[in-house]
Amino acid sequence: MPTATPISRVNDFVVRFANVNGSGSASANELFARAVMRMGVPVAPRNIFPSNIQGLPTWYEVRISEAGHMGARGGTDLMVAMNPQTFERDIGSIEPGGYLFYDSTKTLPASKFRQDITVVGVPLTAICNREYSDARQRQLFKNIIYIGVLTALIDMDVKVVEQLIGEQYKGKDKLIAPNIKALHIGRDYATLNLDCPIGLRLKKSDKVGDRIFIEGNSAAALGAVYGGATVCAWYPITPSSSVADAFTRHCAKMRVDAKTGQAKYAIIQAEDELASIGMVIGAGWNGARAFTATSGPGISLMQEFIGLAYFAEIPAVLFDVQRAGPSTGMPTRTQQCDIISCAYASHGDTKHVLLFPEDPAEAFEFGAQAFDLADRLQTPIFVMLDLDIGMNHHLSKPLVWDDARQYDRGKVMTAEELEAGKDFGRYLDVDGDGIPYRTYPGTHPTKGSFFTRGTSRDRYARYTEEGAPYVDNMQRLIRKFDTAKDLVPRPLQANSAKPTKYGVIYYGSTAPAMDEAIHMIEAGGHALDRMRIRAFPFHSSVNSFVAGHDFVFVVEQNRDAQMRSLIVNECGIDPVRLVPILHYDGTPITARFIAKSIGDRLDALTVKSMKVVS
């Protein structure tokens, strides 16, 4: 018997699968997560994977939460330990009272285990060797067999899993029966030989609603389809490659002319990131909606072009799926570490518009909106995703589109307007918002052409190296950036029920962990107003939020408190008032981390009455 009381919980626990990369475990583990969703129980899986194709350790963490907490929680209640390489540390990460499920084919000494956990051994290798003669089959079906064991251990509805297997192999029907057989081999073994169910149980629920199970990169790419992107130029880089892959897939289904079979899009896998952003800028200059998808190192390579696009005022959309840097850093781990490098990308005086989606639904929404903003503001727009949003499946609100919505193509002067004699100055601010008119190449035989260059020019695009027109132009670019403040998605604010002097600012993939942490912080007796920033440049409400509190915590997933620096710099705020809460080990931030970090600091600030001893 374990020395700690075994955990007993329904629909509220974390299962972690420890596997060897390339062993085919990913699809079995995803099947498990999908089955939880199909049982109506909110689920948040996260893939922790190495920069490797085969052999290195990989983990798949499934957070199951009836209450709907979708951030990473930290800790493991049930470890499915299938990787001998990491066995010891996997056992170490189990919560006291938790469960270990391992392959017991080879007997391990008692010293390998902990006294405060429940150990469940199933001789998976022996079962596979008995059932299958082919080595590859032994490996693949072993994954399904352990899912079968799990269905018995935590009392899952096996019909749901069978149904999913049927859907997964639709069209390859002969694979259905062997997979269902393997599932039952595992389930039957567990039912006959083990004490089922354990203290962790799944019960059918109705908390999933109409939500969908989708990766942020796929949603962002669909946003590009709906937003009217026609040109995609990209270079493979983890964790952004699946944006271009998904765009390719979505376009093949949604953007091919039914009659002619011709494509209403063009996708180029460029030779490098310099070429991909160059193509995007060329296409944007020529009036198409174009984007690239990349990660931090790609942003670094694109710097010169980004500066040109800012100065030459060319629409472009960049999806930056952030990963831990610098340089190659930890290419398969998540961070929010490109905030500064994107906000001020390039040489000279530059500032760029950044959007911070929190999840796939916003990745879709902002992904589409980015193209309107790029055309309206005639400038690069960065959609700041990260690996956690982009590459993990999330239970997300369904994606919606208003069919009455029209694209905002911004200020484009037409041949008719030129013909009618309308004054055209490419860099002329005609209505005070800092945004000039542009023409597409080829518009009119004798009017409206201009020369685009990175060097200085006057309001009519004529080359000049004079100081005054240069300053005039740079001032207009700042006016344009001010205009952007009211066009980009506003921050969302949620005030505590009790009045408080303290606030918290957060953004992007931190949102689900923050949503959960706030309950924990409040349970600790503290109150905190919250603001989720959704875009840069900052709306004026960011200033007033900070002004309205004594201290504001800024929670982010990088070492250098980059968003905090940006707020200090752009809003002119005393840095002392912004307290950084930083998580940057490459794993997604957890509610436990936030609650503890903020809770400890608030505890220190709280004056407690001392008990008077008489």
Add this chain to the structure above:
Amino acid sequence: MTYLTKPKFHHPDLPKNELGYTHRDYEGTVSTLCAGCGHDSITGAIIAACFELSIEPHRVAKISGIGCSSKTPTYFLGNSHGFNSVHGRMPSVLTGANLANRDLIYLGVSGDGDSASIGFGQFAHALRRAVNMVYIVENNGVYGLTKGQFSATADRGSKSKRGFVNTDNSIDLVAIALQLGASFVARSFSGDKQQLVPIIKAAIAHKGAAFIDIISPCVAFNNHAGSTKSFDFVREHNEAVNRLDYMSSRMPIEVTYEPGTVEVVEQHDGSKLTLRKLAADYEITDRTAALGFLQQHAAKGQIVTGLLYVEKGPQDLHAHLRTVEAPLNTLNEAELCPGQATLEAFNASLR
């Protein structure tokens, strides 16, 4: 200086083309390059070619990188949109622009520093991709704007104005273009307008990646004894393989030639390239032979010029991508946005 505009008035009897334009309508602002620069002759040849082809000036997009050569698009086709982009990155900007609107004529202007050094990768990949364009390199073997450093096309053993001898091997962009699959490859000389103008016209009519390497002496930094890119050296070592007459599809061939001395190549749009052979055995549709011919003559210190290779029936990038006929930049919401019903089906597949 470029802010000085040329006077608009011109002689009333200037010849007009089919569209009623004179060659003045194809000019740009006054050149700011050095007097006698080879690049200005190329500018003149581009103006002549576009005038003679009766191209609507605004249907051309002029795109360049950075350098002396990349400045020249300001000096021709003043009614065209131009884009002086980033050093060595003209090919990617042009590729993107071409994807956005397949109906314009794309004229990429670059130099040897821009294409053979910093932009060597983009040069290679744009040709590989068969972008429908005219890619001109104004090749002087030297960095002019930064005052006379060797470029990567400077021949080994050639001498700089300051007396340094180049010890690096040179890059022959023509040989590379042939190897990478450019479907139209030519080399010419800025000092030979008779040869250059028809080549530019044929390249514009060519529906594919057309590359023209134009040796264009730098009068300020690379026109001395010991240079292999000087006017004198190029004139003495020029080995022209053919003389080209470009005939548009509308023009009947009226000129008669000696039998066996002429080769006629019909292009995709029906235009005809009539080549008067100067080298008897030269076969311009044989890529491999062209490469061999180039190398044999390069070994003898000769500069092979003329239309060196043309592919019959080339396919461009849009054909490879199977894009719609309408320019992508003209598609609207109805054509691009799949709508809420499709989205609902998509949502349903993810539950």
